[in-house]
Amino acid sequence: MQLPWPPETLREWMQAEARHDSGVYAKRDLMLVRGQGTRVWDAQGREYLDCVGGHGVAVVGHSHPAVVAALEAQARRLMICPGSFYNDTRARLLQRLGTLVPGLERVFLANSGTEAVEAALKFARYSTGRPKIVAAKRGFHGRTLGALSATWKRAYRQPFEPLVPEFEHATFNKLDAWEQAVDDRTAALLVEVVQGEGGVHPASAEFLTGLQRLARERGALLIVDEIQTGMGRTGKMFAFQHYGLEPDLVTLAKGLGGGVPIGAVLIGPRVRALKPGLHGSTFGGNPLAAAAALAVLDILEREDLPARAAEVGAYLRQGLARVSGPVVRAVRGLGLMIGVEVRQKAAPYLRALAERGILALPAGMNVVRFLPPLTLTRAEADRILEAWAEVSQAPPAAPSETG
Ligand SMILES: *Cc1c(COP(=O)(O)O)cnc(C)c1O
Numbered sequence: 001m002q003l004p005w006p007p008e009t010l011r012e013w014m015q016a017e018a019r020h021d022s023g024v025y026a027k028r029d030l031m032l033v034r035g036q037g038t039r040v041w042d043a044q045g046r047e048y049l050d051c052v053g054g055h056g057v058a059v060v061g062h063s064h065p066a067v068v069a070a071l072e073a074q075a076r077r078l079m080i081c082p083g084s085f086y087n088d089t090r091a092r093l094l095q096r097l098g099t100l101v102p103g104l105e106r107v108f109l110a111n112s113g114t115e116a117v118e119a120a121l122k123f124a125r126y127s128t129g130r131p132k133i134v135a136a137k138r139g140f141h142g143r144t145l146g147a148l149s150a151t152w153k154r155a156y157r158q159p160f161e162p163l164v165p166e167f168e169h170a171t172f173n174k175l176d177a178w179e180q181a182v183d184d185r186t187a188a189l190l191v192e193v194v195q196g197e198g199g200v201h202p203a204s205a206e207f208l209t210g211l212q213r214l215a216r217e218r219g220a221l222l223i224v225d226e227i228q229t230g231m232g233r234t235g236k237m238f239a240f241q242h243y244g245l246e247p248d249l250v251t252l253a254k255g256l257g258g259g260v261p262i263g264a265v266l267i268g269p270r271v272r273a274l275k276p277g278l279h280g281s282t283f284g285g286n287p288l289a290a291a292a293a294l295a296v297l298d299i300l301e302r303e304d305l306p307a308r309a310a311e312v313g314a315y316l317r318q319g320l321a322r323v324s325g326p327v328v329r330a331v332r333g334l335g336l337m338i339g340v341e342v343r344q345k346a347a348p349y350l351r352a353l354a355e356r357g358i359l360a361l362p363a364g365m366n367v368v369r370f371l372p373p374l375t376l377t378r379a380e381a382d383r384i385l386e387a388w389a390e391v392s393q394a395p396p397a398a399p400s401e402t403g
Contacts, residue, residue, distance in 0.1 A: 010044065013043065035050065036062055036063055037064075053371050056228050056255065056371035057255055057257075058259060058373045059373060060255075061375045064258055067258035071288060071295075073291070079286065081285075089290045097297075101238065101250075106271075108264065109263070109284045110262075110281050112262075113147075113254060114147040114263075116252060116253050116264055117251050118147055120223045121133060121146045121188070123265065124221045127271045130184075131185060133149075133188050133189075136191050137171050139151060139172065139191065140192070141251075143156070173201070175214075179214065183218065188220055189214065191203065191211060191223070192224075193239035193243075194229050194337055196369075197363055199363045199364045199367045208245055224238075224249070224251070226250050230254070232300050233309060234310075235313060235314075235336075239334065249266070252265070257296065259292070264293075308375070312336065312381055313333070315381055316370070316381040316385070317333050320338065320340055323385050323388055323392070325393035326394075327343050328343075333370075337370075338369070339367040339370075342368060344366065345365055346363075348398070349368050349396060351396065352391040356387040
């Protein structure tokens, strides 16, 4: 089929993308072309309240002016500087990240979530001299082979086997299972504080403190994956801070760069000192991403966004539980990371919300997930509640076939 170039209709634009795309993404029937704060616009100029936020990336909102300004200034000055040279902007970011949590003073910078997880896994094996990693059933840690080995979902794993050996999965929120799985060959326990992809399941305090105790007792490290829960999303800068945990390694990405790709690992004192050449990344710690992340950290602090996520998040979560109709099985979450489990597939509910100007994303087959910017106002939360009250009364009708 010959496509006209440049494409004229919206349908032709979508076909143009689909035609040369690898094909690994299930596409939604929307073309987004602009974002500002909590809003995004599609190619036809329709406005949406964005609770997808690039899968939870837009913690400070889309195209925050301070992030844009930081990027512009840094782009004019220096965009790339290898880790083998010092750089002033990177120095400032390392100083900020390395003083966020007492004890987690060292930082490795990468470019994505999965890379942060890979680095944490390597550091844990190196540090302990042990091979085994115990991760959670229903957990999600990324798509590269190491992170994928820690990820639970069979459909993501099975086509790529054999994966990295010595990964085991134990039931989330069941300490007994971890008591069984963790032994003197275990390098690390890896866990999300609130499982994101797996359906928005918060961990219990006893489970998390139990994992930490178990790790200490058996000489293993505790890795907390804060890629989705971090940067204020759950009401504190990091979700583990709700429980007074002292993890040995913390992975970050998503919200850290304000929309610019970045990943990071915070490294604690129980991790053995790392040596030159042990790990690395061409783009990791590049000044452009560092400048964006510095701007994000400023905004989070200046606008007190973690506190706001706690407040508006509780309001939205309680509201969703209150207005939910009979199709809803459960409302779960922490701060502005909220999942609503429905009795059927989530996709028709996502379409029905989009028709009402609200974008949300799925978490597994039957959870509707809301990951809005932390700048969300109560009035905006009310708009979500209004739409959800309508949508959740009965399973939505099948979409009408549009051209
Ligand atoms: C998104 C996510 C990842 C993977 O991040 P990518 O940047 O997509 O590689 C890993 N862990 C958690 C908890 C995530 O939510």
